[in-house]
Amino acid sequence: MTFVSILSVFVLACFVGYYVVWSVTPALHTPLMAVTNAISSVIIVGALVAAAAAGSPGSKWLGLAAVTLASVNIFGGFAVTARMLAMYKKRERPGAAK
Amino acid sequence: MHEVAPNPYVSLAYLVAGVCFILSLRGLSSPESSRRGNRLGMVGMAIAVITTLVTHVPVQTLGIVLTGPGGVVAAGPLFARIDLMAVAEILAAIGLGAAIGLTVARRIAMTAMPQLVAAFHSLVGLAAVLVGVAAYLNPAAFGIADTVVPMIGQPFAVIHPASKVEMGLGVAIGAITFSGSVIAFLKLNGTMGGKPILLPGRHVINLGVLAAILLLVAQFAHGQEGWPFWTLTLLSFAIGFLLIVPIGGADMPVVVSMLNSYSGWAAAAMGFTLGNTAMIVTGALVGSSGAILSYIMCRAMNRSFVSVIAGGFGAADAGPGGAAAIDRPWKRGSAEDAAFLLKQAEQVVIVPGYGMAVAQAQHSLREMADKLKEEGVRVKYAIHPVAGRMPGHMNVLLAEAQVPYDDVFELEDINSEFAQTDVAFVIGANDVTNPAAKTDKTSPIYGMPVLDVERARTVLFVKRSMGGVGYAGVDNEVFYRDNTTMLLADAKKMVEEIVKAL
Numbered sequence: 353m354t355f356v357s358i359l360s361v362f363v364l365a366c367f368v369g370y371y372v373v374w375s376v377t378p379a380l381h382t383p384l385m386a387v388t389n390a391i392s393s394v395i396i397v398g399a400l401v402a403a404a405a406a407g408s409p410g411s412k413w414l415g416l417a418a419v420t421l422a423s424v425n426i427f428g429g430f431a432v433t434a435r436m437l438a439m440y441k442k443r444e445r446p447g448a449a450k
Numbered sequence: 451m452h453e454v455a456p457n458p459y460v461s462l463a464y465l466v467a468g469v470c471f472i473l474s475l476r477g478l479s480s481p482e483s484s485r486r487g488n489r490l491g492m493v494g495m496a497i498a499v500i501t502t503l504v505t506h507v508p509v510q511t512l513g514i515v516l517t518g519p520g521g522v523v524a525a526g527p528l529f530a531r532i533d534l535m536a537v538a539e540i541l542a543a544i545g546l547g548a549a550i551g552l553t554v555a556r557r558i559a560m561t562a563m564p565q566l567v568a569a570f571h572s573l574v575g576l577a578a579v580l581v582g583v584a585a586y587l588n589p590a591a592f593g594i595a596d597t598v599v600p601m602i603g604q605p606f607a608v609i610h611p612a613s614k615v616e617m618g619l620g621v622a623i624g625a626i627t628f629s630g631s632v633i634a635f636l637k638l639n640g641t642m643g644g645k646p647i648l649l650p651g652r653h654v655i656n657l658g659v660l661a662a663i664l665l666l667v668a669q670f671a672h673g674q675e676g677w678p679f680w681t682l683t684l685l686s687f688a689i690g691f692l693l694i695v696p697i698g699g700a701d702m703p704v705v706v707s708m709l710n711s712y713s714g715w716a717a718a719a720m721g722f723t724l725g726n727t728a729m730i731v732t733g734a735l736v737g738s739s740g741a742i743l744s745y746i747m748c749r750a751m752n753r754s755f756v757s758v759i760a761g762g763f764g765a766a767d768a769g770p771g772g773a774a775a776i777d778r779p780w781k782r783g784s785a786e787d788a789a790f791l792l793k794q795a796e797q798v799v800i801v802p803g804y805g806m807a808v809a810q811a812q813h814s815l816r817e818m819a820d821k822l823k824e825e826g827v828r829v830k831y832a833i834h835p836v837a838g839r840m841p842g843h844m845n846v847l848l849a850e851a852q853v854p855y856d857d858v859f860e861l862e863d864i865n866s867e868f869a870q871t872d873v874a875f876v877i878g879a880n881d882v883t884n885p886a887a888k889t890d891k892t893s894p895i896y897g898m899p900v901l902d903v904e905r906a907r908t909v910l911f912v913k914r915s916m917g918g919v920g921y922a923g924v925d926n927e928v929f930y931r932d933n934t935t936m937l938l939a940d941a942k943k944m945v946e947e948i949v950k951a952l
Contacts, residue, residue: 366734
């Protein structure tokens with residue numbers, strides 16, 4: 353991809369991010385941070401590239417270390433978000449239960 | 451070597467992953483759709499990881515050497531096969547990370563969520579640095595270099611200058627995210643005091659270091675040497691510490707949001723290096739998310755972003771008139787009085803603050819609310835944006851105590867209702883109820899949006915003692931009003947006693 357096409361994706365994604373994040377309800381701002389944390393670990397893609405490549409042992413081990421760190425974040429981030437979201441319950445409607 | 455013309459299906463897969471991440475955040479617009487959103491995020495991540503694993507299978511190139519009478523006749527690569535050892539190493543790394551991550555996620559207390567998020571940010575930052583350094587050491591693998599074959603000597607790789615800028619910035623942001631998050635973690639965890647540590651001339655030092663980092667990125671992009679890269683990496687680690695150390699505990703919600711934003715920009719910079727859509731989209735999403743949350747937190751404290759970053763708020767200076775005002779008359783009540791008032795009420799609004807979470811009173815509080823509802827009292831919760839230690843923290847703590855989320859209201863939605871409220875029950879909050887923010891221009895919190903609890907017919911204010919002041923170090927006018935009854939005790943004990951009296 354050329355630099356300009358990558359930049360276009362980036363700029364448009366910033367606008368998408370702006371509108372999507374403003375629509376998040378304030379009650380879910382903590383889960384929002386946890387989940388953005390998990391997805392920013394998509395940096396694992398770069399780590400996997402480094403870990404899989406031959407040619408530089410140093411690069412490979414750094415890649416493996418980064419894969420481990422990013423995995424902690426991915427699994428931990430999504431799991432803790434799921435744990436939080438599971439706690440949000442609606443009020444039981446009076447009469448509905450009886 | 452990296453594939454020259456990327457497979458269009460691979461690019462499409464990363465695009466799908468990026469769309470999944472957008473929809474994942476979109477899901478958080480309401481609690482009902484949020485769980486589906488989180489699952490979509492996992493799907494997106496799985497797509498991105500599997501695509502990368504499949505397109506970057508580690509291979510071993512087996513050589514063939516033909517020998518004749520005169521020694522080596524010909525040598526060359528014959529065929530490549532999957533390097534199973536390397537595959538196993540990668541899967542082991544993922545497995546190790548998963549085990550640690552899942553264990554932490556299961557065990558962490560909800561009150562410790564801000565520390566956990568700060569710790570997670572530091573990992574993203576460090577991973578970004580490691581990936582950047584790995585790309586520098588093996589640029590061919592990332593497809594960011596041309597191999598130059600000189601007339602004499604070994605062929606060598608020359609990294610594209612644009613890729614060097616992206617790499618340099620990615621590593622710098624990653625390193626700042628890492629060291630800044632470590633400090634934020636230590637402060638939130640109480641390992642390090644919340645008081646800001648102020649170095650003399652810190653603004654000059656910080657700006658100087660930031661300028662130096664940018665100059666080094668430029669030097670790195672133009673030159674062939676490696677030293678600007680290593681120097682800028684070290685300086686970025688240092689500036690992360692220097693930037694966060696002077697910021698006080700009260701401003702940590704802003705800092706955590708800001709570091710959230712940085713971790714996104716670091717991922718985006720690496721996405722530019724790799725030309726990867728999923729990383730760029732994610733980086734932009736996370737970057738804007740953190741920036742918006744920082745803005746919301748700043749607005750809720752009526753502080754400018756620059757003044758938060760400059761640090762120093764919450765230093766040991768006592769609020770104006772703080773000591774003198776303690777002598778004013780105030781009314782003390784017992785749990786029985788409180789129970790009586792609450793039972794008579796038509797509508798009760800509970801205003802929880804971080805003090806409630808520290809005392810672990812949220813479960814007893816919900817019990818109290820249930821008892822009151824049985825008596826036919828309408829119970830609502832009013833949440834100030836900075837009530838917890840991070841954006842939305844109080845909502846999570848109440849959700850954990852099984853408070854239904856449709857009983858919980860944000861400041862703008864409930865503030866007009868205090869006038870029709872019989873009892874405002876303030877527990878563990880202080881500054882966010884202080885009317886001085888509306889009237890006293892000399893107050894350090896002047897202009898901050900506050901909950902108008904004093905408009906309620908009666909205010910019950912649960913507080914440990916009269917002496918302590920809030921984070922901002924200012925006295926609260928509400929304590930001395932005629933319609934206020936102070937309930938001085940540990941928050942949890944007091945609520946338990948009220949439950950007993952009901």
